[in-house]
Amino acid sequence: MSACKRLLAVLRPGRSPLFRRVATWSPVGAAFNARQQRKLDLFHRSNVGLFGVPELTCPDGFAAVGERALRETERLVEKACQSLPGIITVKTFDQLSDSLCRVADLADFVKVAHPDPAFREAAERTCVNIGTMVEKLNTNVDLCNSLKNLLDKSDIMASLDPETRRVAELFMFDFEISGIHLSEEKRKEAVNLNVRLLDLNNEFLVGSHLPNKIEKRMLPDHIHHHFSKEGNYIQIGGLHAEATDDLVRELAYRIFLYPNTSLLQTLEELLKCRNKLANLVGYESYANRALKGTMAKSPGNRVNLFLYFDVLPQHFRTAQDFEMMRAMKAKLNPRNAVSLWYVLACERTVIILLRFNIEPSLYSPFFSLGACMEGLNSLFTELYGVSLMAEEPSAGEVWSEDVRKLAVVHETEGLLGYIYCDFFHRPDKPHQDCHFTIRGGRQLDNGQYQLPVVVLLLSLPLPRKSAPTLLTPGMMENLFHEMGHAMHSMLGRTRYQHVTGTRCATDFAEVPSILMEYFATDHRVLNQFARHYQTGQPLPKSMVTRLCESKKVCGAADTQLQVFYATLDQVFHGKPQDRSTTDILKDLQEKFYGLPYVPNTAWQLRFSHLIGYGAKYYSYLMSRAVASMVWKQCFLKDPLNREMGERYRQEMLAHGGGKEPMLMVEGMLQRRPTVEDFVDALVSDLNPDFETFIMDSEA
Numbered sequence: 001m002s003a004c005k006r007l008l009a010v011l012r013p014g015r016s017p018l019f020r021r022v023a024t025w026s027p028v029g030a031a032f033n034a035r036q037q038r039k040l041d042l043f044h045r046s047n048v049g050l051f052g053v054p055e056l057t058c059p060d061g062f063a064a065v066g067e068r069a070l071r072e073t074e075r076l077v078e079k080a081c082q083s084l085p086g087i088i089t090v091k092t093f094d095q096l097s098d099s100l101c102r103v104a105d106l107a108d109f110v111k112v113a114h115p116d117p118a119f120r121e122a123a124e125r126t127c128v129n130i131g132t133m134v135e136k137l138n139t140n141v142d143l144c145n146s147l148k149n150l151l152d153k154s155d156i157m158a159s160l161d162p163e164t165r166r167v168a169e170l171f172m173f174d175f176e177i178s179g180i181h182l183s184e185e186k187r188k189e190a191v192n193l194n195v196r197l198l199d200l201n202n203e204f205l206v207g208s209h210l211p212n213k214i215e216k217r218m219l220p221d222h223i224h225h226h227f228s229k230e231g232n233y234i235q236i237g238g239l240h241a242e243a244t245d246d247l248v249r250e251l252a253y254r255i256f257l258y259p260n261t262s263l264l265q266t267l268e269e270l271l272k273c274r275n276k277l278a279n280l281v282g283y284e285s286y287a288n289r290a291l292k293g294t295m296a297k298s299p300g301n302r303v304n305l306f307l308y309f310d311v312l313p314q315h316f317r318t319a320q321d322f323e324m325m326r327a328m329k330a331k332l333n334p335r336n337a338v339s340l341w342y343v344l345a346c347e348r349t350v351i352i353l354l355r356f357n358i359e360p361s362l363y364s365p366f367f368s369l370g371a372c373m374e375g376l377n378s379l380f381t382e383l384y385g386v387s388l389m390a391e392e393p394s395a396g397e398v399w400s401e402d403v404r405k406l407a408v409v410h411e412t413e414g415l416l417g418y419i420y421c422d423f424f425h426r427p428d429k430p431h432q433d434c435h436f437t438i439r440g441g442r443q444l445d446n447g448q449y450q451l452p453v454v455v456l457l458l459s460l461p462l463p464r465k466s467a468p469t470l471l472t473p474g475m476m477e478n479l480f481h482e483m484g485h486a487m488h489s490m491l492g493r494t495r496y497q498h499v500t501g502t503r504c505a506t507d508f509a510e511v512p513s514i515l516m517e518y519f520a521t522d523h524r525v526l527n528q529f530a531r532h533y534q535t536g537q538p539l540p541k542s543m544v545t546r547l548c549e550s551k552k553v554c555g556a557a558d559t560q561l562q563v564f565y566a567t568l569d570q571v572f573h574g575k576p577q578d579r580s581t582t583d584i585l586k587d588l589q590e591k592f593y594g595l596p597y598v599p600n601t602a603w604q605l606r607f608s609h610l611i612g613y614g615a616k617y618y619s620y621l622m623s624r625a626v627a628s629m630v631w632k633q634c635f636l637k638d639p640l641n642r643e644m645g646e647r648y649r650q651e652m653l654a655h656g657g658g659k660e661p662m663l664m665v666e667g668m669l670q671r672r673p674t675v676e677d678f679v680d681a682l683v684s685d686l687n688p689d690f691e692t693f694i695m696d697s698e699a
Contacts, residue, residue, distance in 0.1 A: 025370050028377050031390035031404060032421075033370025033468035033533065047396030051106060051420075051438055051453065057396055059122035062107060066126045069103040070133060081142050085150040087160060090168050093147065094442065094496040096137075097171075098450075101497065102439055104130040109436040109455055113422060113429060114399045128198060135194040138178035139187040147172055163658040167496045170293070170657070177289055179281040186280060193277040200270040201611050207263040208608040209430060211237035212255050223248050238431065257601035259582070264602060267581055267610075274614065275576055287573040290615035294505040295622060295661045360472035363543065367476045368533040369423065369460065369469040375529025376483050379519060383645025384491065385411040388419075400426065402462070408490045417441065417452040417490045424469070425459045432608070433458050433478045435485035435513075440497030452501060454489045456482045468533055473547055477520045484516035485509075491649050492656040504657030506616040508664070510623035511630070512653060518631040521551045522639050559621070559682055564593040566618035568604070573615035621682065626665055626673075628681040633669055 025033055047057045055061035055068075076096040083089055103126060110123035137143060150156060151172060157165055179190035213233040216224065226248045228235040240252040274286040283289040291297060373388065380386040389407045398405065404421040420438075422429075434457050441452040458479065463469045471479065488509075489501030502509045519525045523544045530539035568588050571577070577584060581604050586597040604610075609617050630652075634644050651667040666672045673681075 026374050026377065028388050028390050028406070029370035029374035031370070032373045032423075033368050033463070035463050035465070045395040048394040049396055050110065050399060052394065052397055053106070059116070059118040062110075062119075062122040062126045065103050066107075066129050069099050069130065072099045073133060073137070077137070077140070077143055080146045083146070085146075085153050085156055087164055089146060089150045090160075090164050090171075090496070091445075093171050094167065094498050098440065098442060098497045100130055100134060104134075105436070105440075106438050109438060110399070113455075113457060115426060115428060116399075119399070124202070127202075131198045132195055135178065135191045138174055138194075139180055139191055141180065144172075144175045144180045147175070163495055163499070163655075166658055166660070167498055170498065173293060177281055177283075177292070182281070190277060190280055193273055193280070197270065197273050197277070200266060200273060203266045204263065204270055205608055205611045207260065207266065208606050209237075209432075211235040212258055212260075214255055219251060220247070223251070227252075254598065254601065257598075257603050257606060259600065259602035260605060263605050264581065267605065270610075271572055271581070272576070274573065285574050287570055287615040290573065294616065294619075295507045295665075296618065360474070363473050363539070363547065364470035365532050365534070366530045366539040366543075367471040367473065368467075369463075369471060369479075371529050371531055371533065372471060372476050372479055375525065376480065378528050379525060379640070380487065382640040382642060384487075384649055385642075386416065386487075386490070387411070391418075402426070408487075415451065417454070419486050419490070420453070420455045421458075422455055423458040423460050424462050429459060430457065431459045433482050435482050435489075435502065437489060437500075437502060440500035440503060441489075441492060441494065442497035442500060443495045449493070450497065452489045452492070454486050454501075456486055458482065470533070477517055480516040480520035481513045484513035488512040488653055488656075491653040493654050494656045494658045496658065499655075499657035501656050504655075505661045506613060507619035507622045508626070508657075508661035510619055511626045511665075514620075514624050514627040515630055515635075518627065518635070519639055521548050523548050525639055528640075560593055562621050564589060565607070565609075566621055567592050568607075569610065569613070569615060569617035572604075572610070622678060624685075625678040625681040628685055629665075629673060629677065630668055632681075632684075 048054065049056035049061065053061070053065060055064045073096060076092055076099065080089060080092040080096065083092060107123040107126040107130070111120050111127060114120050114123065147168065151168060157168075160168075178194070179187055182190065211228070213230065213235055216229070216232055216234055219227075219234060223245065224234060226240065226243060226245070228237065236252055236255045238252065239256055240248055243249050243252070271286075278284075278286040278289040281289065377388045380388065387409050389409055391405045391407045393403070393405045398420065400422065402422070402424045404423070406419040406421060408416045408419060410416050436455040436457065437452070438455060439450070439453040442450045444450055458475075460469050460471065460475060485502055492501040494500050497503075523541075526539060526544050526547070530544070531537060568585060571584055571588060572581065582602050585602075585604050589595065589597050613619060630648070634648065635641065638644070648668060652664045655664055662672065
């Protein structure tokens with residue numbers, strides 16, 4: 001059955017009277033505002049397997065899928081080694097990458113998100129097997145020589161298009177950082193280190209999300225209801241930043257960040273292994289190895305300079321932010337001073353609540369999930385001519401009945417790809433909002449395009465009988481952020497999947513998602529969709545104004561915190577230091593954030609970005625600076641400008657990683673930004689009116 005025929009016309013107006021009285025939702029809005037109901041399978045549809053992969057009707061199918069990918073790998077390696085140098089070499093390498101990534105990426109998602117432990121365990125085994133094969137391929141001399149033969153022939157390289165040349169160079173870079181130039185003995189050592197790192201990465205990632213336990217009797221009875229319970233223990237799985245009770249926030253901070261000795265040892269070994277691998281393949285540090293090929297290029301070139309420039313103009317403003325917090329805290333509770341756990345855990349929340357009267361519960365009725373999805377649909381239609389269309393999954397295609405499937409359809413180009421929306425909380429599901437690539441887009445030999453498939457993972461409350469899922473302003477902004485990643489994947493049209501969508505330089509990958517945050521807090525965009533789920537009343541203008549202005553609150557403190565995180569990440573991955581990760585954190589926190597370390601805490605053990613963003617966490621700062629420049633220069637006057645949307649797609653989104661990132665930024669801005677431009681872009685977003693702010697608060 002064709003994709004068009006499968007598109008589902010979901011829930012017409014009037015079908016769900018429990019919580020919609022006046023508002024009329026579009027099909028995509030209705031799909032996300034309605035409670036998902038299990039449909040009777042009158043036709044006994046056959047199970048198509050997860051994501052339509054027929055073997056994945058059961059956990060054992062992962063072994064079959066993995067074995068097939070490994071057989072295909074052998075065939076393609078032989079083809080690459082026997083082919084004459086030319087574009088066929090790059091195409092074969094990309095097919096090889098695609099064959100492995102389609103299994104590894106799917107398994108990488110399933111191992112963290114599937115509700116069935118058997119599926120998670122099978123997926124984890126597959127990740128290890130595929131990862132081991134990738135490391136062996138990256139040290140395969142014959143395979144490398146087949147690519148080197150192409151790169152050494154300047155006449156053939158000159159005849160290739162720029163994207164093909166770049167992909168060839170990226171594949172060679174993978175060989176180089178894996179130690180292809182080493183002796184056979186040292187190559188084996190590099191493989192062993194990479195395999196060990198796969199285990200350590202997984203151990204740390206899993207451990208960073210595990211809750212800490214404490215006996216019930218150790219906490220006051222009146223706050224037990226704020227936390228999960230397990231027998232005689234209370235589980236604390238987060239900072240509870242939005243809790244209004246000071247004691248809840250303090251205890252959550254101290255207990256959740258209490259050091260785990262085993263996990264500390266895992267982190268120490270992980271950092272040592274990364275450094276040893278980097279040294280083995282010829283780099284001064286892991287940071288030098290990680291930053292090659294990014295916008296930053298190297299720690300000494302742009303990152304440290306960027307962080308250095310960034311920290312200076314912020315320090316005074318950060319102190320003013322802290323003073324503002326103290327003033328607001330004193331107003332709320334004069335007897336308690338501002339403490340570190342208050343600032344780090346709560347940050348802007350209480351300030352925004354008191355100064356701007358932004359009580360999330362007052363905004364939530366205007367931000368039903370369906371309304372927000374309508375807003376995204378409307379925005380994408382205006383900017384790109386793209387629509388989000390709800391489609392009913394086939395039997396066995398999704399891992400939970402709460403998952404929604406969206407077809408992304410362009411007005412002239414047709415179907416662009418699929419987004420699976422796993423938005424609702426369930427036990428054993430990660431609490432982090434994130435984007436997963438399941439299948440990358442690429443040009444096929446038959447002239448068709450392999451459509452990209454992605455998953456967006458959120459942890460929103462389930463709809464109730466009386467109301468749909470209602471989002472706080474922060475949840476709404478996170479939804480827009482993650483959808484920015486998804487549309488980067490959908491709108492990219494690269495020839496090679498190795499550089500599809502978000503498979504680009506890490507410090508560029510966050511630009512599309514952060515740019516979406518600017519759209520999410522622009523009054524002209526909010527006016528398109530923010531309406532009460534019962535009455536249809538639009539969000540009052542005064543509330544829109546307060547929400548948009550609140551974006552700047554504590555901006556200096558927020559940015560300074562990111563500088564601290566980025567600096568910590570750089571030092572962890574720089575030259576080894578003869579001291580613990582906790583001692584490093586303590587010193588850098590006082591230097592780069594200005595507030596003292598809380599004894600008996602180890603925040604670095606919750607810094608899960610050390611895995612996917614090791615030595616690259618600064619990317620959020622650099623990407624935010626680029627997004628700020630793009631927003632102010634291109635969208636601030638008119639965020640719904642189709643001409644600018646098309647330019648943004650063609651200059652930045654379409655290329656994925658197939659073009660030098662700074663060239664994409666230069667193409668969009670029509671100039672090459674300097675380091676000072678990056679810093680100015682961040683600083684200009686901060687709120688300068690601190691004295692007025694405090695005076696207004698006191699009034």
